[in-house]
Amino acid sequence: MKPRTYMMQGNVAVAEGAIDAGCRFFAGYPITPSSEIGETLSKRLPEIGGKFIQMEDEISAMGAVIGASLGGVKSLTATSGPGFSLKQENIGYASITEVPVVIVNVMRGGPSTGLPTLPSQSDVMQARWGTHGDHPIIVLTPATVRETYDMTIQAFNMSEKYRVPVILLMDEIIGHVYEKVTLPNIDELTIINRKKPTCSAQEYLPYIADETLIPPMANFGEGYRYHVTGLVHDETGFPTNKTDQIEVMLNRLNSKLDKYSDEIIQYEDTFTEDAKIGIVTYGSSARSSKNAMRKAREQGIPVGMIRIQTLWPFPTERIYEFGRQVSHIIVPELNLGQIAHEVEHAVKGAAEVVPVNKINGDPIHPEEVLLKIKECI
Amino acid sequence: MDYLQYLRLDKFPHIWCAGCGDGIALKAILRAVHNIGWEKDNIAMVSGIGCSSRTPGYVDFNTLHTTHGRAIPFATGLKMARPEMNVIVVSGDGDATAIGGNHLIHAARRNIDLTVLIYNNHIYGMTGGQVSPETPMGDFATTAPYGAMENNFDISGLTIAAGASFVARCTVYHANLLGKLIEKALSKKGFSLVEVMSPCPTAYGKINKKGTGNEMILNQKQLAVRVERAKTMSPEELKNKIIIGTIIDRELPEYVNTYEKIISQAQRR
Known part of the structure; x- marks a missing residue:
């Protein structure tokens, strides 16, 4: 196999990393300085049987990637500060429903429209606490183009393994810098896919976890008909107002990453x-x-x-x-x-x-x- | 037909008030699904927030209860990921035309193969009766103590102008027709929409002295005009009437289908 050596921009490295991680759906909205991610994927995804959609706004782009992921397709969206603010409600939805998705935020200066073309690292706290309520989240931040590629793959792997939204937090310099990179061969990569249920559809409880704390996830359309809601739910996936059930659910949700901190924290x-x-x-x-x-x-x-x-x-x-x-x-x-x-x-x-x-x-x-x-x- | 095979019986009783039309609409959906003969595994029902949006909880499909106004974007992603799946969106007038209004027109513009059912009860029911874009001018709501001051959206006109393949309107009084219209909408390849006039005696009826749920449903009978007959009537005669039936049914390119062709092209290059 010939070496994959390119002069590549950080944003393009996100697109290539996503493709190599198995991402086949991207929904986004144009925003500087992240637009090259969507632009690249609009061309690349159809070539490999994937789909790209430019949605009507940032909120719908976030909703669409969650919908596609529930359908069993690894999904990505990319944005910058103002768009990241708009996505927050649905990031919380992905968190509580435990739907794997990757969100890229190529940071710009803020607040508000701020500094669209200038570097900043001011969304560190928004990445952690942008959506309301206590919730788990993983945020990775790269420093080189090659690392951006690697981390995009890691982001998908972590998202699939822990059923958690993963945010790739880049700054404008890393998004736009061109560097010479040699990408690994596809067969050298470790790619993790979500754990699927092994029980029958009748026995399937979508939010019951074993000692791994991560429930197996059935994709929509694969015979496991179940309910997904942003309301606090019990193990069956249906809403609950019972304090003991709320406690079980939210405690597992908020502690599931603790168990894996050694492999997550780098x-x-x-x-x-x-x-x-x-x-x-x-x-x-x-x-x-x-x-x-x-x-x-x-x-x-x-x-x-x-x-x-x-x-x-x-x-x-x-x-x-x-x-x-x-x-x-x-x-x-x-x-x-x-x-x-x-x-x-x-x-x-x-x-x-x-x-x-x-x-x-x-x-x-x-x-x-x-x-x-x-x-x- | 046996409705029970499509329901999650352990989730009953449902949350809807006595006199609400949403249960009649649910029955109409199930008749339509049954007549078409879709497998339950191949149906996804997606909703936002509100009384109507609780419908997915009661049906034995793949069900997705999303954030307020965003059912259509979630459904769009799901449909693109699984084109073979039949995706039904259930929404209310506030959910679909206020907070989710932008998604409604853009899904219609793309003509993506979703069926959107908007239960129009003229009010925000679940939050206790606030004014909606469909509250008739002058009618009262908890946030319209002097009467609603804003114009309404013409939901069918809006989605037709945006590019939908199929648009219909019906009341829950005309339950049989409603089932047939939903069946046509579900069968249509492209964006299809049925506006379901569903009374809310609790949050809209009471404050506006519209009577009981039964009286409100019977009133729909008085107000309804078939689309064919409406064509022969003047705008004055149609004032305050509810035009029911198929408003548009046309063949237009469908988005996911177009995308699949693009994929074949891109892969040939």
């Missing part, structure tokens, strides 16, 4: 072994920070970095350990400290947390991080 350590000063960052800010870290090391300053890949659930334990090792944790991010607060919470005062924040549409420059490193000596 981060990358660089030079952390001997570090006395730490950096915790993610996405494009990690690229500037890495450069700053190298420069600091050249000057003999022992800096180490943890690049967060899974933003939610947050790698609290690892950050806590890191906080006990270093004197300071610098947190560069393109917002006013959304992850810095989380780092603060994780280190429990063991290290001083030093935010590096920027919301003017300009990326974080290595010099800005280097300056903070020197202030921490």
